[in-house]
Amino acid sequence: MDSYNPGKRSRDDFESDNYAAPQQQFEDENAESKRQHVDPTQELINNVCKDIRRLGENPNIANQVADVSYISNPIVAEFEKIDNLRNAILSTIYAVIIEQPQKINALSNLILICNSKNFVVAKYVIEYLHAKAQTLLDSIAPKKEEADEDVDEEDAGVFNNLKSILKFLATLAPIIEGYSIINIFKQFLKLAIDLQNETPDNRNGTAQEIFYNSLIAVPYLFSNDFSQELIDQVNELVALAKDFKIVESATNTLLQPFDSKLDNYKLPYEPVKMIDLIYNAILTLQGEEKDWVNLKHKLFLDFSELLASIIEEALQNNPISNALVKHQLPQLSLPTIAQVQEYKPVGSIDKLWKENSRVLFQVYNSTEFETVPRIDSYFGLFFKDLSFDILTNLSFNKNEASIQLSILDLFFSKDLFAPPGSSIDSLTMIHEDNKSGENVPPLSTWKIEDIAVESILTMIFQLPVTLYREIYYYTVLISCCRESPESIAPVFGRAIRYFYNNLETLDYELKLRFLDWMTTQISNFEFSWKWDEWVADSQKFKHLRHHPKKNFIKNLIAKEVRLSNKNRIKDSFVAVNPETSEMVNLEEFYQYLNISLFEDETKFILDYDTALYNQEGTREILEKIHLEKREQLAAKPAVFAQEEIFFNFSLPELPLHGVASKVYDFVVAHWKPNTDFDELCKEILEATKEFPDINGIKFMINLIFQTYAYIGSRSIYSVVSILSRDVNKLKYLSGSPIEYTEQEPKFEEQEISPEEITDRQNWIIESIFRVWIHQPQEVFLILEYLIEFGILKPENLVLKTLDLENNLILENVSCMESMNRVLFNSSIATDKGDSFKKLILLLFNAITRNLNAISGELQEDKNEIIKITKDIEDPEALEVSKRIDQEWLFYEYKGLLKSYFRRYIKNSEIDYLSDIREIFDTIENVPAKDDMLQWLDEVSP
């Protein structure tokens, strides 16, 4: 038998390709330092467990089986004698099953061999896993006193873990008495069927999960046994699965990664639900003859011959019994239907199933041939399932997760995949040869890199939320790329192009994740990207602000600048001229290096300050100051962000500079009592009286807040520390309720109306906009702290970012991200009471108002779908551009609303539905309204 596939890389090849992976280095160092002190038993335990963790990583399967047989020797010899060894082995086996389920088959080889040498090992393992499964099931209905136990946030959930145990026990079918493993499968299938039947009209997510998990594990039964008896039993099992009723809501637009913008665009693909696929996938695998010939030797590695000889020999030499010992596997004691209905999953995957229909995400489906198995086939679902489990359960070691995903092909049938690192060109040639009949049988065009990357991207683009912080998945991708850059980089390139090409339909929130991922990704690889591909789009959308592609390019560059600096990013805008092979600078993108909050920074500053002073002649003075400072800055080789601040109050040319200097001295000094601050405020107001055209309060607020921001401008945390020092003083200015400490002198009671408070808070927001205009991320960080300290109400900031003149929430990535944090922090605030609901309703109302204003301006027939103009004949035509921009603005606001609906209304414990329906009913454009009312139907029980 040809057992060695030279095309496959082992883990060691992988690690030696580049510098040793940090993990490896760490372990070696560890081993070295331990070797001096560790006693032989401990060393044996360490070595055996390390071997178990590495099972299946050898590409030569003859050697692999020989290794397993070798590893089994100390295990069978010492298993009963050394308690610590036994316990360590059992926990390691469990960990591998849960965290690295791709190794289940290799692990079962070990147990089968051990069983033939000393059946007690297998008996222990089977009993241990049975007990583990029972413990998991028992945890569904926790006794009261256990309810508060620490929850493991890394856990994928009871039923997800049970799935992996089930898979493993299924591979042990040949040594389980009377195929009683089949009974356990039946137990789970019946539980799923009964659970769903309990609520015939409503989807039960847990029932779907149990059903899916049982079926995905079924083919494992054939790993080591293909007898007719087993085939008959499994067929019976599949027949039972027919009775499961799939209940789903009529539509699921909320969870779809793409949105057709009311049929303005065609979706890149029709999204499918996992639950709709699994049963048919199993039927196809079973085949018309029900002989499972489509599975036999096609998925799992065929160890049968290699194992048979070892097992036979071992049995002959076995002093106790020469016959194969089989073990009992009793049924599990399942929780009741009511208990499962009550089950509130902590584990991430269980929760995902329970709360949402699971929609599959596809990236690599645009080539003429398959680079990943069809999504509706068992193989397609199988690899997704494994990858999700690895990613979810190995999150404590991103390097290991990336290695295991990259070598996933190693654990399965050797002809299943094209050689690792195959380029699309070489796959195209294989495909051509397959078509012409040159390759008999046809060769695989599946790429393991595509499967791995698509699975990770599925997790990044998981709706409604990712299971872990996105950064985890980004860094797994980065690790994959570092391991083998030449083979992975093009895979990423294809994904990035795919998302970019579909930005028009990509879900609003997913666009943000795409931005975030791409920035993190390329920042780890010297910001290199084929920018020349996007030049034409940037030119075409010149006068558009809200076109998704234009918006993406602009904000991607802004995020890059935030992670690095303008010069470095500027240097990355290069391309090679194919004719001369010379480097060309792509000047088209230089415009985006200005990340200013408002387009014309200078004009904004001058207009703002002129209005604030409201004196004849100040504009000219301000212009002069501004020009001088610009010249100064231009002469410097490097400019720090804080040097770019235009802070003018104390310049002698300007009115009120005297009192401005006092404010400066007050803030820069150590803490002073409230009484001093009160006096300072009075002095400012008194001074402004000399200038009747100046709005005194507005001026005072600007002067004080800009001074704080300016003095703290050396770093965010300097400003935060001085702001936090003077919270009550600033609350006094913003009109927020003050909580005094015991001996703190109190301010006089102010009589200010709610409208005045709103004005004051808006002025505070504007003053921060003004002072940090050139660095929007600073603006929003400061504003977020002002909200955290209770100086500002989140409502005022939210409304400000939604104003239709600037649409900051859509246009500026720092603002988008900030608003998401503000909303999230408000949602988790412990003392939120009704205030969060109010905030959400205010947000929904405001966006709805914007939608109506935009559709009104577009003057469309209210009953018609708002059409997006796609052909831009003349990018310079301003009027046309303006209209197209409004069309996009409408759909971007709608997308934003959808993302907030999904995040805060769907699966919420607060009852919003009737209020939201009332708000949506006010939407004037009828097709948009109908579409949005459908979201409500999707979440209504």
Next chain:
Amino acid sequence: MELLEEKYNHSAERLDKPSQYLIKRAVRRQNFDNLQKSLHSKTVYVGNLSHFTTEEQIHELFSKCGSIDRIIMGLDRNKLTPCGFCFVVYKLEEGSLNAMKFLQKTILDGQSLSIDLDPGFREGRQFGRGIYGGQASQEASSENGQRGGFRGRGGFRSRGRGFRGGR
């Protein structure tokens, strides 16, 4: 020491535990207090920064792991300029563990970051402890021609052996 015992409940090493540097130092000094503290710390030490990396850049990257309470830049004792390390203090313990798990060896400003759990910031630790005021390990690597030339910067290979500033 419970911390040093292998529990065999995972199929791979956890990345959110203190480095060998901290462990070895604790063993050498037979003082495990700091090690114990670092296990539940909200603070991470970040090393191998470029001298030009700003607090804002660090904030941008590290806030992906959790809300940040504050960042303390490591400064050259004499020049009071950034000298290649900082402390990131998260609002929750989860943040520092995430940073350990997810950001180790991430590139920021062209530098591969080295991150370690930290028993907690104390005033004074923000200053470099090298002879010239900067970070000791970096000073050592630039003095020693061979090492300094290795990978073109005081790269991670010298980590754990040199004498690190600020701690």
